[in-house]
Amino acid sequence: MSQHADGPHGPDPDRSGAHRAHPGDRPFPLGHQGPSRPPAGRPEVPPGWRPPFPLPPRPPQQMPVPVPGPGEPRGILWAFVPFITFGYGTPFSFLYASVRRGSWSLGTSAAGYGLGTVSAVTMMQTGEPALMMFGFFLTMMLWIAGTVHSFAVRPSVFPRTAPPNRYNQHAVNVAKYRRTLRQEARVLAAEDPALAHELRIGRPDLPRAYDDGGLIDVNHAPAEAIAALPGMTPELVERIVVRRDEQGTFVSAEELGVDADLPPDIVPQIAEYAIFLP
Secondary structure (H helix, E strand, O other): OOOOOOOOOOOOOHHHOOOEEEEEEEOOOOOOOOOOOOOOOOOOOOOOOOOOOOOOOOOOOOOOOOOOOOOOOHHHHHHHHHOOOOEEEEEEEHHHHHHHOOOOHHHHHHHHHHHHHHHHHHHHHHOHHHOOOHHHHHHHHHHHHHHHHHHHHHHHHHOOOOOOOOHHHHHHEEEEEHHHHHHHHHHHHHOHHHHHHHHHOOOOOOOOOOOOOOEEEEEOOOHHOOOOOOOOOHHHHHHHHHHHHOOOOOOHHHHHHHHHOOOOOHHHHHHHHEEOOO
16 A cells, blocks of 8 residues: 555645754744734834833932031140240240139249249349350240140140031031022922923922922822921811812912911911922
């Protein structure tokens, strides 16, 4: 019994000239359909293209916190008086320190330096070579000793002032910086409201990259964001949202206070942080 040329199960691919598929001949892994092609008439998407997406929120800018250090040194000029005057001004500088600090020991030092200075000057004016030489050496000793003594007692005569609270000063600087950011954002919103909406000024509930200094857009922000305004209570927030839905947008904090019947004392606080975009 002869077999058909087409084989027992249909046409033989070897005989028909068709290439027999082998697992190693697959250009893509099993189950992969190959590169997808757009339907006819639709333009191809350029490689590397991605759909637009909102920018990730930028971390808030913070000024570096300074490290508190010691106070500024004082009394440098006072300590140099004995050195500059060759020791002749030492009694007067220590007398000033005694009065300043109310110290009897400094007063005694001033008297001792004064007596030594008078003795040295008297010896040098006697005309005797030995006494003149001794007076000269005594003057040199008083000059060196007075200078060293002045620098030694300077911290007690002129103690370092308590350094200012730099952490509090840093907080003040940050608050002023945030106020500047709010002013810049208000100017930008007044000049280009569309750009302000695109930058999401006053919308802390949305991801954004622009730092507006903490503004809240009362006309578009949700109730959770409006609740962050100063003096807000759940009742006042609900009242603002209801008035906004019924009457439309507000134009100023004063109008908001009148239409929503807000307490007058919180309106100036709200005006500092609220913005009213059309």
